[in-house]
Each structure stands twice: as structure tokens, then as C-alpha cells.
Amino acid sequence: MKRLVFKAFLLCISCVTVVAQAQQKKPNVIVIVSDDAGYADFGCYGGKEIPTPNIDALAKNGTLFTDAYVSASVCAPSRAGILTGMYQQRFGFEHNISELPVKPYTLNDVGMDPKIKTIGDQMKHNGYRTIAIGKWHQGDLPQYFPLKRGFDEFYGFVGGHRSFFGYPGGKAPSHELALFDNDKIVPENTIGYLTDMFTDKAISFVKENKSKPFFMYLAYNAVHVPMNAKKELMDRFPNITDPGRKAYAAMMVSLDDGVGELVKTLKEQNLYDNTLIVFVNDNGAATGNYADNGKLRGLKGSKWEGGIRVAYIMQYPDQIPAGKVYSKMVSGLDIMPTAVGAGKGELISGQVTDGKNLIPYLNNTIKKAPHDDLFWRRGIAAAVREGDKWKLIRSGDTNPVLLFNLKKDISETKNLAQSHPAKTKKLLAKLAAWEKTIDNPHWLSPYGDKNQILKHRMEVIGREMELKYP
CATH class of the missing domain: 3.40.720.10 (Alkaline Phosphatase, subunit A)
Known part of the structure; x- marks a missing residue:
């Protein structure tokens, strides 16, 4: 009987050790x-x-x-x-x-x-x-x-x-x-x-x-x-x-x-x-x-x-x-x-x-790739990036839609929306489809939409200009 109790005791210790080792292997x-x-x-x-x-x-x-x-x-x-x-x-x-x-x-x-x-x-x-x-x-x-x-x-x-x-x-x-x-x-x-x-x-x-x-x-x-x-x-x-x-x-x-x-x-x-x-x-x-x-x-x-x-x-x-x-x-x-x-x-x-x-x-x-597309929206300004190349920014009816080839133009200097209308239309559709999956904002920004419109214009370049539109 004592031998059985001792074996059971050893078995319990073994189980505890295995569990502890398993927990230790879990990464911080x-x-x-x-x-x-x-x-x-x-x-x-x-x-x-x-x-x-x-x-x-x-x-x-x-x-x-x-x-x-x-x-x-x-x-x-x-x-x-x-x-x-x-x-x-x-x-x-x-x-x-x-x-x-x-x-x-x-x-x-x-x-x-x-x-x-x-x-x-x-x-x-x-x-x-x-x-x-x-x-x-x-x-x-x-x-x-x-x-x-x-x-x-x-x-x-x-x-x-x-x-x-x-x-x-x-x-x-x-x-x-x-x-x-x-x-x-x-x-x-x-x-x-x-x-x-x-x-x-x-x-x-x-x-x-x-x-x-x-x-x-x-x-x-x-x-x-x-x-x-x-x-x-x-x-x-x-x-x-x-x-x-x-x-x-x-x-x-x-x-x-x-x-x-x-x-x-x-x-x-x-x-x-x-x-x-x-x-x-x-x-x-x-x-x-x-x-x-x-x-x-x-x-x-x-x-x-x-x-x-x-x-x-x-x-x-x-x-x-x-x-x-x-x-x-x-x-x-x-x-x-x-x-x-x-x-x-x-x-x-x-x-x-x-x-x-x-x-x-x-x-x-x-x-x-982990993602085919990524999306952004904050107020009136929204964007989508597709794959390793294309990115579109949409910021209200008064601003032109912006389309960039990030592979060739990481600094976003050339708006290609006019020369690539089919791609522009496709990315606008993707952005609209994503927006149907999200909720409307539960609260607003005190800056409103005006600054978002102004800062997403091609002529706004550099910190000095962006400081005007926080």
C-alpha cells in the first residue's frame, strides 16, 4: 500500500513538472x-x-x-x-x-x-x-x-x-x-x-x-x-x-x-x-x-x-x-x-x-502576403492601399482623388488618377465596400473636416505648411 501511495506521489510530481515545463515553453x-x-x-x-x-x-x-x-x-x-x-x-x-x-x-x-x-x-x-x-x-x-x-x-x-x-x-x-x-x-x-x-x-x-x-x-x-x-x-x-x-x-x-x-x-x-x-x-x-x-x-x-x-x-x-x-x-x-x-x-x-x-x-x-488591401478613414479623408504598388486617397468632393504608384513614387509626388481611370474606379469601389463593414464615428474631432481637406492637396508640402492644418 505504501509503495502504491509513493508511486502515485511520484506520478503527481511528474504531472506538475510536465505542466510547469509546458507553461514555461509558452513565450512571453x-x-x-x-x-x-x-x-x-x-x-x-x-x-x-x-x-x-x-x-x-x-x-x-x-x-x-x-x-x-x-x-x-x-x-x-x-x-x-x-x-x-x-x-x-x-x-x-x-x-x-x-x-x-x-x-x-x-x-x-x-x-x-x-x-x-x-x-x-x-x-x-x-x-x-x-x-x-x-x-x-x-x-x-x-x-x-x-x-x-x-x-x-x-x-x-x-x-x-x-x-x-x-x-x-x-x-x-x-x-x-x-x-x-x-x-x-x-x-x-x-x-x-x-x-x-x-x-x-x-x-x-x-x-x-x-x-x-x-x-x-x-x-x-x-x-x-x-x-x-x-x-x-x-x-x-x-x-x-x-x-x-x-x-x-x-x-x-x-x-x-x-x-x-x-x-x-x-x-x-x-x-x-x-x-x-x-x-x-x-x-x-x-x-x-x-x-x-x-x-x-x-x-x-x-x-x-x-x-x-x-x-x-x-x-x-x-x-x-x-x-x-x-x-x-x-x-x-x-x-x-x-x-x-x-x-x-x-x-x-x-x-x-x-x-x-x-x-x-x-x-x-x-x-x-498577409494582406491584399489595407484601409484608413478619419472623417472625410480615407485611403486604401492595394498590394505592393497602388494607393488611393479620397478627401471630399472639393479635392481631386489622388492615386500613387508607391513602388515608383514612395514620396507621392505624381497623382496618376487621371491617367489610370480604371484603377482609380476599382480602388474607390474597394474603399466604399470596406466602409459598409464599419460603423459611423461615435464621436467627432474638434478639428472637423476642413483641415483634412486642406492637408490632402498636392500643393501642401512640408512641415511648415502642414502645421497650418493639425
Whole structure:
């Protein structure tokens, strides 16, 4: 009898060990989001002025995407797409958070629809411990708070931007600007430099959860305005004379240093090889933060390439090829299904997913492109990209339809709509068909449609002109 009990005991230990090993094989997933950075300001995308060695190392050890897009050219709807893996217009999230609800919706409805499952929900469903760090910007009211949207922990702020340093007087001016540690507000007089604090929280979370699979959404607000930089880092750039650009460069260094410290911690905790890291910028360079989009035309808020094409990298040793440049079209919508797919998890049923798990495309298991078409709309301005070549922008009845061959004209200098009427008609039809699958906006932008019309004219070129049309 004792021998049978002992054998049963050994069998239980064996089962527990097998389960623990299976859980350990499930990869950790970290999604790092930068805010308003310029496409040409990363070394791995050709940047020369500002060193970004740690972000560049992600590309060297993983796959860099050349034709990567987010689903919106401004912060909040872009993040809604990343967080849900679906076009955010499906649930009315077309504009940045505002106080202009569209009837029958009210101010209570301004935020990411609580019925929609987030990447946090999806990863928890698959056995992950989850945390959101940094900028949230998915609604200011309690029902939109990260702790109610699939995240076990939250360390960040719920608004669209805030000071990188503590506000004077020890208290933030508003709820949206306050720094939260879960549901507790952090005293402003304890805040050092926000980018560093987000990195420190990410590192402590890794150490605390090293024995179980975790998911981290690390949404830095760098390099969004205000242009708050550490002076000692600004001093590294004596050759940059413009004070705004100098501050931007220093903020980029803080961001890159944070990525490096996090990767260093993963290596120290023996988690590096079993961690999928995704790095993505939330939209193009902003008009006011001195970022550089290089050869991409336009800036944040537009349907030009400079508003929607972004830096985007995935690293996962043994699963995603190292040193690879992938030129097929991908989207921020792909992040959620890729995160779930990396751990061979299952998506929660009952919700549309517009993104694709990119891992089989990157390791050549699937040879075709992940997407045939991608779509955008914010107010009166909408766009579609088809395959590796064509892109159309439609921005109201008073503006001409714009058609570009991105393969030959990445800077969108030649409108081909008149010379290619059949292609123009086809892409307008595709755009109209997609619009039938989405909802009308649940709230509006305070800028209205006028600026969207004005900024999508061929004669509007460069930051100085775009600054007139935020």
C-alpha cells in the first residue's frame, strides 16, 4: 500500500513538472509602442543623426518591416487597432478622444467599447499575466480604465499626453494627466523622468513574473510633445542647433536606452530566447515634435505615407528570422493575433479579427502576403492601399482623388488618377465596400473636416505648411 501511495506521489510530481515545463515553453510577449516618432529617425530605417542602437539591435536580431502601417494616423484610434486586432471603426473609434459625441451616443460612450475584447483579454484567456504601462488614451471614464480592459496591472496615465516631469504642487492638474500605479495616483513630487519610470516598472514586472508567462503592453509617450528632455542627454548633441530638435534627439535616446535596459533584463533572467518583442510606432512624425519622416510625404494626421507608415520590428529567436527585411504589407492590426499565435493560443470567439498572425508569413510557412488591401478613414479623408504598388486617397468632393504608384513614387509626388481611370474606379469601389463593414464615428474631432481637406492637396508640402492644418 505504501509503495502504491509513493508511486502515485511520484506520478503527481511528474504531472506538475510536465505542466510547469509546458507553461514555461509558452513565450512571453512584449509590445513596445513609441509615440509620434519619425520614420527616418531610427538607425535601422536609415537615420544618421540620432543613435538608436538598442532598437536597431531588435531589427538585427529579428525582422524589420519596410511597408508597415498602423490603422490610423493619430494616437488613440491607432492604439485601439493595435489593442484589438480589428479596424477600430468597426466600433466607432474613428477619432482621437474628444467631448463631441454623435447622437445617440453620449460622453459616457467616448472610449474603446467595453464589449470589445482587448489584447489583454486575449492573453489572459490564454494563461498570461498582463500589464499595461505608459500611455492609455482609450477613454477617460472608469469603464475604460486598463484594469477593466484585460490588464492585471496598470502603471501609466489615461490621457493622450502629459509632462515627462512631475507637475508642481505635488498633484496633476487633472485625472487624465495623473500617473496611476494600478488604481492609486502617484504623487507628482515623486516623479523623476517618465520614460525612465516606465522602463523601471517594465523591468520590475519581468523580474516578478519570470517563472510564468507574461504579456506586457509598454506604451511609451516618448517622443510626443511636450518636448521634455534630460539636459545631460541634450548635451550629447552639440551639432544640433534647433532646441526643439535637440530635445527630440535626447528624448529618443531615453526611449532607446529604455529598450536596451529591458532587453538586458530579459537576458539576465534567462527569458530573452523565449520572448517575442514587437516594436511599433503609433503613427507618423507629428507636426510639432521635430521628428523626421525622411522621404515619406506628410505627417501625423494625414493619409500621406508619413502619417500612416511606421517603424515596425518583431524579434523572437528561433521563430522569427534574424536580420530579415520583410517588404510585404503588414499592419498594427497584426500584433494581437501574432501575440496570441506565438503561444499557440486561441482567440476569444465572437469577435472579428482583421489582423493576421505574422509568424508563419515571416518563417515562410505561408508564402503569400498577409494582406491584399489595407484601409484608413478619419472623417472625410480615407485611403486604401492595394498590394505592393497602388494607393488611393479620397478627401471630399472639393479635392481631386489622388492615386500613387508607391513602388515608383514612395514620396507621392505624381497623382496618376487621371491617367489610370480604371484603377482609380476599382480602388474607390474597394474603399466604399470596406466602409459598409464599419460603423459611423461615435464621436467627432474638434478639428472637423476642413483641415483634412486642406492637408490632402498636392500643393501642401512640408512641415511648415502642414502645421497650418493639425
